[in-house]
Amino acid sequence: MNPLHPARIGAAVRQQLTNVGSGTRLFMRLLALMGPALRRPRLIGDQIHFLGNYSLAIIGVSGLFVGFVLGLQGYYTLQRYGSAEALGLLVALSLVRELGPVVTALLFAGRAGTALTAEIGLMKAGEQLSAMEMMAVDPVRRILAPRFWAGLVTLPLLAAVFSAVGVIGGWLVGVVLIGVDGGAFWGQMQQGVDWWYDLGNGVLKSFVFGIAVTFIALLEGYAAKPTPEGVSRATTRTVVVASLTVLGLDFLLTATMFSV
Amino acid sequence: MQQNKSDVWVGLFVLIGAAALVFLALQSANLLSLNFQKTYTVTARFDNIGGLKPKAAVKSAGVVVGRVESITFDDQTFQANVAMNMESRYLFPKDSSLKILTSGLLGDQYIGIEAGASEENLKAGDRVTATQSAVVLENLIGQFLYGKAEQGSGGNAAGAGAGGKE
Numbered sequence: 001m002n003p004l005h006p007a008r009i010g011a012a013v014r015q016q017l018t019n020v021g022s023g024t025r026l027f028m029r030l031l032a033l034m035g036p037a038l039r040r041p042r043l044i045g046d047q048i049h050f051l052g053n054y055s056l057a058i059i060g061v062s063g064l065f066v067g068f069v070l071g072l073q074g075y076y077t078l079q080r081y082g083s084a085e086a087l088g089l090l091v092a093l094s095l096v097r098e099l100g101p102v103v104t105a106l107l108f109a110g111r112a113g114t115a116l117t118a119e120i121g122l123m124k125a126g127e128q129l130s131a132m133e134m135m136a137v138d139p140v141r142r143i144l145a146p147r148f149w150a151g152l153v154t155l156p157l158l159a160a161v162f163s164a165v166g167v168i169g170g171w172l173v174g175v176v177l178i179g180v181d182g183g184a185f186w187g188q189m190q191q192g193v194d195w196w197y198d199l200g201n202g203v204l205k206s207f208v209f210g211i212a213v214t215f216i217a218l219l220e221g222y223a224a225k226p227t228p229e230g231v232s233r234a235t236t237r238t239v240v241v242a243s244l245t246v247l248g249l250d251f252l253l254t255a256t257m258f259s260v
Numbered sequence: 261m262q263q264n265k266s267d268v269w270v271g272l273f274v275l276i277g278a279a280a281l282v283f284l285a286l287q288s289a290n291l292l293s294l295n296f297q298k299t300y301t302v303t304a305r306f307d308n309i310g311g312l313k314p315k316a317a318v319k320s321a322g323v324v325v326g327r328v329e330s331i332t333f334d335d336q337t338f339q340a341n342v343a344m345n346m347e348s349r350y351l352f353p354k355d356s357s358l359k360i361l362t363s364g365l366l367g368d369q370y371i372g373i374e375a376g377a378s379e380e381n382l383k384a385g386d387r388v389t390a391t392q393s394a395v396v397l398e399n400l401i402g403q404f405l406y407g408k409a410e411q412g413s414g415g416n417a418a419g420a421g422a423g424g425k426e
Contacts, residue, residue, distance in 0.1 A: 045266065045267060045270045046266055048270050048273065048274070049266040049269055049270045049273070052270070052273045052274075052277075053266075053269050053270070053272075053273045056273060056276070088288075092288040096284060096288065153274075154273075156277070157273070157274065157276075157277025157278070157280070157281075158277065160277050160278075160280035160281040160284060161276060161277055161280040163280070163284055164279075164280035164281075164283045164284050165280075167283075167284070167287070167288055186287065189287075189288050190287075190288065193288045195285055199284055199285060199288075203281070
């Protein structure tokens, strides 16, 4: 049948609407189950260990190198205008406000989101989730909610690590390597970075990204077709959808937060 | 509560994250130097504030003694109404004067306060009357060109001379 046949289009639209609907329903259930999930902190702790500790290496190394590059590029541009002392401010503001939350969320989607999707998808393919339902254990509560919590907690912390390591990286390149005045580097930074306006909004951003990335990873895994191909597709979709969502949300959040 | 092998690592991770946040707060945002000191508010009217923004510094002899709280427009006098929070530990005479200055060639604008000679000090709610507006570069250039033209045309420019300041 012709793919532009009205019946096909109608079916596709209905399918998309159904996806959005079941996604929203899952989101609501997760939110409702956030309180009850706290009663089993062990599950959340295990997930924080799995999502956070194992992501620490890639986040730290990426942050360090992003800081290096910011230091080099920032110095190169700023010294044209004779204001290399503002390097600290440039590095800190770009990391805290933008790069920290966004790059961490993108890396988190690749490093941890895929793992979540694949794990849940394979549980579904192995009929473990159905088995749990047979035993009257709610898989959303037992499997998804702790992971959701862990993602919420982990991403802001990872973003903070990323920014802090990046600032140190920028300091290493700018002050130690190139020889920008250290006092000016920190002084300008401390004068220009506002703890609530810049730092607080950065943390808020990474918190929102944590919700978005973790939820997308869980949804894709939970809705995956229970076949090897379905799981691999779901994993790919997690990265694509989560990255695009993060970038889109970032624009919206930045526009509302820093619009003054 | 039974202990889990991964607990120590989770604790370490959370601590590292918290340490990073504290580092950012202290080292880059300089949270400790936030002054929660008492302030008193004084206001002033300026004909033109140029690029002054809320939270700009109020400086005396180069030292920050307060911050601009808010800037509003007064449609009765057609002037800008600037409210400033001055640190309580610094007192200024009532007839002190305010100037809008620029730090560096392209820097931020701030308010410079110059002490007067009055015996009485500024109190909360007082209005500083002696103010000097921001220097607007276009006006400055305009005046300069006008002066030049006047100089060049000499005695025959009766019309130009009448409008000139000198």
